[in-house]
Amino acid sequence: MLDLLSSARQWAIPLAFLMISTGEVLVLGPIAFVVIALVVGWKVLAWRRFTYQIVDGVLVVEHGILQRARREVPISRIQQVDLRRRLRHRALGVAVVRIDTAGGGSGAEAVLEAIADEEAYALRVALLDRRGVLPAGAGPVDAGSATDAVDPADARPVPVAGPAPVPVVALTTGQLVVAGITGVRLLALLPFAAAGMGLFFELPEETAAGVAGSAPTGAVVVAVLLVAVIPVMLLSAIASSLLTDHGFTLVRVGTDLHLRRGLLDQREATLSLRRVQAVRVHQNLLRRRLGLASVQLQSAGSGTAAEGEVTRLTIPYVREGDLVGLLDSVLPTTVEHPPLVPAPPAARRRAWFRRVGPATVLLVAIAVVATLAGAPIAWALLVLLVPVAVEAELVYRNLGHVGTPTLVVARSGGFVRATDYLPVAKTQSTSLTSSPFQRRVGLASLQLHVAGRGSVPVVHDGDADRLARLRLAALHARVARADEVEVRRRARVEAAAAAEGDEVPSAG
């Protein structure tokens, strides 16, 4: 039925526009009626043709009016089952169910539009539970490799049907409000505020004659604008935070993370812990002062654009004290916390030179030009060097890294500090780079490549020799080898299970 709604929206607007703009409502009215009737009829037919069922461990989806399609998805291959409910879905009590498999084709394996809520939940439980049993069981592929694997991820409890959910994160409205106020959402509105200010600065010159001698008036206007703009910015930041993350709960079920969030547009996603590749912790100055952070999990999704919201899962509000526990429960290794090794002093000079240098050149050039044009006041712009210098110093102080046998932690950033937690077991390849300036002072940067799209974790401006050793350690890491063996073993088990499911359907 929902399909009807969205297509009605698609058609109604152009038609109404057409009718109004031509004014020949009498002629077009019947045509519009016929078109709408045809579309509605077509949609009803499409809806009647769309069926899904689970037959012997295989999800069968059939649809199509003229060109009929039948898709069979072995449940053992299903990686993710996501639920999404927009406002219109919720009005009708239905949900969109997206089903993804490991084979990274484009788009979802199957999308079931508009399944009644209870049915959608039941379906998800049915699909995920059965899937969970297979890869962990002693599959048909050699059990020997399983004992070889030393990946600590193996120490996790073996998923069984219906494991008890363990709450990981649950955010209250108050926490989301704080997250909205302290986060980058506030900055998203800065351009509008700036535009408002710009508008004001345009004003006095035009109305200067009218409000002659009105220096105090100017100050009043600025004050009014500030008073008006700041609440608007705060409110919209809060609103946006609540809209996307209302009721944010993250629950661990066996080896899966279940995420639920959203006020009007509700989303529920599952993410297999095995697929978490790296964790990034963001903290801006304000949040650091308040002891808060936001945490981003990067997973090795199939990488399609549609899956974007799933391959990166962001927890907007985490107290610093809870950080270690959270990292522990989402990363496949136990998180030890050795202190970070600060960057060598040469990195401070580099941070200053790279930020203050270009800014100075630019501002001096502007000032010189302005002076020549008769506005020496432009030298006041040099004040802007202060925040630049502050950021340069912050960039240096934030730099740091540490490598343990199982984990690399790399911290960087200025006003916003980012700390990457990267299990050595997930490193695909490494790249050590050094510019002439870095070489002169014995620095280098180390890129650590992990599966999945997203920013590449980099250890910036570390001591070249240290990073070279870290690189070798990552290359030789037995955990990485074990991880790869495990990933491939699972792939084979799943493929074998899928093949078996195709040939001899067995009741799951």
Place this chain on the structure above:
Amino acid sequence: MDAADTPLSSRILLLWRLGWLAGTGLLLVIALLFAALAADAPAAARVLPTVLVGAVGIVLTVLVPAASYRRWRYGVTDDGVEIRHGLLVRQESSIPHFRVQHIDLHQGPLDRWRGIVKLSISTASPATDATLPGIEPEQARTLRARILERAEADDGV
């Protein structure tokens, strides 16, 4: 054998030089265009930039590909594939054998003309940058077989 010590095929040098030459040519055309537009400027101001662009371009064309070729080294070690290159920004990449997903051999028309092959190694990470821009076809096939053999042996399954 033990380290990254194999150079690329020297046949790629000509292609790189042609690339730099083409770049120089493009800049020259732009410089000439400006010179033609600024007809009232003194002759020196019109000719000098063009000459400068041409001279610098030619010098770079002679120096850069050769220097960058000398810096290019790759090798298959016991652990993985090692690649090091870069004239100004130097890069040392390593890809463990067991992470290798697939290997592509690619030959464009110019590569075919020079008889060289581009070999690139992929892992599960899209950020992995491991491309040998020009090696001899026979060597490419041997190398591919060797890496895949090691990747298979290392798989452990």
